[in-house]
Amino acid sequence: MNKQKFLTFLLGAQSTLPLIAGMLPFGMLYATLAGEAGFPPWLVIFTTIVVFGGSSQLVFIDLYQTLSSAFQAVLGANIVNARHLIYSAGVSSHFSSYPVKWRLILSYLLSDHLYSVSETHKKTIDSFSAELQPWFYFGSGVCTWVSWVLSAVVGVAFGQIIPKGWNLEFSIPLMFLPLIFMTAKNRYAYLTCLFAGALVVLFYKLPFGLGVLFSILLGSFLGFKVQKYGRQKK
Amino acid sequence: MSQDLWIALCVSLLGLITFLYRYSFVSSQGKKVAQRIPPSFLMLLGPATFTAIVINNLLASQKMTDFHLKGIVLCVSAFVAYFTKSIMATLAFGLIFLYYLQNTPF
Numbered sequence: 001m002n003k004q005k006f007l008t009f010l011l012g013a014q015s016t017l018p019l020i021a022g023m024l025p026f027g028m029l030y031a032t033l034a035g036e037a038g039f040p041p042w043l044v045i046f047t048t049i050v051v052f053g054g055s056s057q058l059v060f061i062d063l064y065q066t067l068s069s070a071f072q073a074v075l076g077a078n079i080v081n082a083r084h085l086i087y088s089a090g091v092s093s094h095f096s097s098y099p100v101k102w103r104l105i106l107s108y109l110l111s112d113h114l115y116s117v118s119e120t121h122k123k124t125i126d127s128f129s130a131e132l133q134p135w136f137y138f139g140s141g142v143c144t145w146v147s148w149v150l151s152a153v154v155g156v157a158f159g160q161i162i163p164k165g166w167n168l169e170f171s172i173p174l175m176f177l178p179l180i181f182m183t184a185k186n187r188y189a190y191l192t193c194l195f196a197g198a199l200v201v202l203f204y205k206l207p208f209g210l211g212v213l214f215s216i217l218l219g220s221f222l223g224f225k226v227q228k229y230g231r232q233k234k
Numbered sequence: 235m236s237q238d239l240w241i242a243l244c245v246s247l248l249g250l251i252t253f254l255y256r257y258s259f260v261s262s263q264g265k266k267v268a269q270r271i272p273p274s275f276l277m278l279l280g281p282a283t284f285t286a287i288v289i290n291n292l293l294a295s296q297k298m299t300d301f302h303l304k305g306i307v308l309c310v311s312a313f314v315a316y317f318t319k320s321i322m323a324t325l326a327f328g329l330i331f332l333y334y335l336q337n338t339p340f
Contacts, residue, residue: 085259092269200289
């Protein structure tokens with residue numbers, strides 16, 4: 001790795017650091033719940049490494065406890081993870097032009113955080129050459145991966161001693177709140193947010209978190225249609 | 235087969251399918267499909283995704299009192315988020331404000 005690649009890697013990691021603060025309590029919460037569900041420490045860490053998907057891991061634990069079937073829990077958690085299809089489509093224009101090695105590595109690392117960074121740092125990423133771009137994403141992905149695994153390890157070791165009154169699980173919505181304003185570039189994007197928000201409430205009762213997926217797709221579609229109509233009118 | 239090993243196998247299946255989701259549009263075949271999606275639609279996916287995650291988390295509050303308090307905190311934090319565009323500032327403000335509301339008798 002030459003100096004330029006290393007600096008790009010560090011820049012990717014640095015751009016992800018603000019997101020990490022919200023992830024640590026989430027990882028610890030997951031590890032604590034998994035421990036309460038009877039998972040031995042090695043299985044808690046194994047799941048974190050193999051799945052590398054925050055909310056789906058929590059859903060997996062929740063469903064495993066309520067359904068008492070690991071296989072059924074996998075089916076439910078997979079539906080939650082279907083939003084990664086959206087992320088995949090979002091980063092496709094960049095990732096798909098990279099060599100296969102990079103595509104495989106970055107696909108594994110593609111999480112909420114990497115997607116957020118790809119959306120909020122578009123200009124920075126586009127300013128890099130095609131050879132350097134994967135290093136930026138790699139830095140962001142590795143930063144997220146290390147933090148996520150570490151938070152699970154800390155959760156396994158110390159999860160029980162964090163006071164519930166600190167509401168650390170509330171870090172997730174708070175963390176994503178500024179990202180809305182960082183990625184919404186025009187009034188149609190804000191309108192899309194309103195559509196998506198209203199649809200989440202409407203579809204909330206759907207099982208396995210399907211409501212979130214439908215809301216994102218339908219909300220974006222409605223926003224897209226209004227945008228198209230609005231621009232045609234001009 | 236022990237129960238832990240069976241769970242580990244199921245987890246591996248979950249990991250594999252998750253990876254395939256992530257790789258779907260990045261692969262050579264998937265790229266062709268992704269290219270047919272209008273860029274202006276893709277631009278809206280980010281804000282929609284983040285909004286859906288925020289609202290879904292709020293709705294997941296176990297108690298009604300929690301729901302109300304968290305709703306208030308999210309609304310006020312939205313202003314902080316809008317003006318600062320800072321994750322750390324929003325996170326710190328939101329958590330402290332929620333702690334304050336939960337521990338203040340009204």
